[in-house]
Amino acid sequence: MSEFKQVVNEGLKKVGSWIKRFFLIVLLLAIAGGATYVWVSSWTYSDGTRAGNLIKISKKGVVFKTFEGQLNLGGFQQNVDGVSGNIWDFSVPKKDVYEQLQNFEGKQVKLFYRERYKAMPWQGKTNYFVYKVEQVE
Incomplete structure (x- = not known):
């Protein structure tokens, strides 16, 4: 045994x-x-600019607080529900850019952004990251 x-x-x-x-x-x-x-x-997919009317900038999130905004590009787009405004959602990784955007809310701006393949939850809700802003005169 x-x-x-x-x-x-x-x-x-x-x-x-x-x-x-x-x-x-x-x-x-x-x-x-x-x-x-x-x-x-985290690789940058594209670089670019978009211009329009800044309609919203806020700090959002339950676990990870991120800076998010919306830009009205002008015109309309057609979707399943009918016609809606042409709104572009973006994220802001740096607080100083977020503070600049707060000053330009409701005004015409030109946003410089980088598009990434995929945003991590602590970076932002969208794949578009605005790193610079200029007011359009």
Whole structure:
């Protein structure tokens, strides 16, 4: 009987070390995959400008507070519900730009932005990040 227990214990040790190795590899792959996703998501997809009437700028969020705004580009767009105003949503990563935008609310502005592949929840609600603002005269 002791020989049987010894064989069973050796088998359990081999299986246990295999399971530990398997879960360690899965954990390392998950960490590497997550880091790669965050890195690729932060790449800039496009740079550009948009001009229009700044209609809203606010600080939003339950867990992560981010600066969000809306720009009325003028004109109308047709959607499923009918016709609506042409509104562009954007995020503001820096507080100094957010404060400038607060001063220009209700005025014509030109916004300089970068579009990213995917925004992380702590960065903003949209993929468009405004980094500079100019008032249009």
